Amino acid sequence: MSSVRPTVERLQLGVSLTRLRTAARKSQSEAASAIDRTAARLSQVENGKGSLGTEELLKLLDFYGVQGNERNTILALGTAARRRSVRRGYVDTLPEPFQRLVEMQVAASRISWYECGVIPGLVQSPDYVQAIMALSNSIYWEPSEEETGNRISFRLDHQRRVLECGGPKDITVIFTEDSLQHTVGSTSVMRGQVLHLLQLLERHENLTIRVVLNSAVDNPALGGGLVLLDFQESSPVSFAPLLYGPCTYYDQAEDLATMQRMYLRVEELALSRERTRELLIDLVRKDA
Structure with a gap:
């Protein structure tokens, strides 16, 4: 994962993952260890400056105990966050x-x-x-x-x-x-x-x-x-x-x-x- 330009999709993914981590009562260090990343890297993602691969997101959602429709929504956000094509507005x-x-x-x-x-x-x-x-x-x-x-x-x-x-x-x-x-x-x-x-x-x-x-x-x-x-x-x-x-x-x-x-x-x-x-x-x- 590399630091990328913040976009609405990446920001939405970041704030959603922050909420889920807080609800699961996990620290950034604990969550980062669960996906073999550093806390600094996870912080980038939560601040909308990075993205995660599908497998990393799946591990993180398992760690947070997220299932059902919310899990599918986060995965869809992850796909949108990895998109690098330029677009004017995000619907x-x-x-x-x-x-x-x-x-x-x-x-x-x-x-x-x-x-x-x-x-x-x-x-x-x-x-x-x-x-x-x-x-x-x-x-x-x-x-x-x-x-x-x-x-x-x-x-x-x-x-x-x-x-x-x-x-x-x-x-x-x-x-x-x-x-x-x-x-x-x-x-x-x-x-x-x-x-x-x-x-x-x-x-x-x-x-x-x-x-x-x-x-x-x-x-x-x-x-x-x-x-x-x-x-x-x-x-x-x-x-x-x-x-x-x-x-x-x-x-x-x-x-x-x-x-x-x-x-x-x-x-x-x-x-x-x-x-x-x-x-x-x-x-x-x-x-x-």
Whole structure:
């Protein structure tokens, strides 16, 4: 195995193997010995800078006790991670794509998240999450209270894992003002959402929330969203949220440059952290 250029596939393989090793309560040294590699080499793989052959992956999965569909998914990720052909975007069509998205956000040192017309999932209140999932039931999946409940639990766990992870992480969430004006669930849910945002700002010093006013001129990201992930040990990755379809990631320099320029322009248009806080407080007072 040699050190190779980090890609989304290699990063996803790395964060997945890290999670499995942690769940199995094995050290890097123990896991590396199981496949006759050094801990330094395994560290490269877990940081998205290397790949493993099929036989090595099989030994590692046996060592971690991984079976069934998850085993097949990791093997498929391993195949994708070894691919050296250049491609523009990576479409994640493997099972449990949102699990890998969360793992990448947990591993990131910086998250830059922008949404237009909706509160970003990372800072949604529990009631807002329930309302979003309730309206999605029978549209994005067949009517199922169990499925809806599972998705609510997953979203709330996603927030907890990213916002409360122990490592250093800078998080900036930007959304358009109309996100606060569209009623999701009820007016009561929206009042609670504003209070939730204020509570998050008080609770998390590493979190910045900013609003782009409706009066802002020439927003280049109207009608869409984007997430930029920076890593200490790997190259940046960008993700474009979609209404429907598989997750699409970008890690090529030309794509990242475009999305970074777009995000920087949105940052220029957005209110500061403090001005946003004042806006939210004003909304609470008006509804009092």
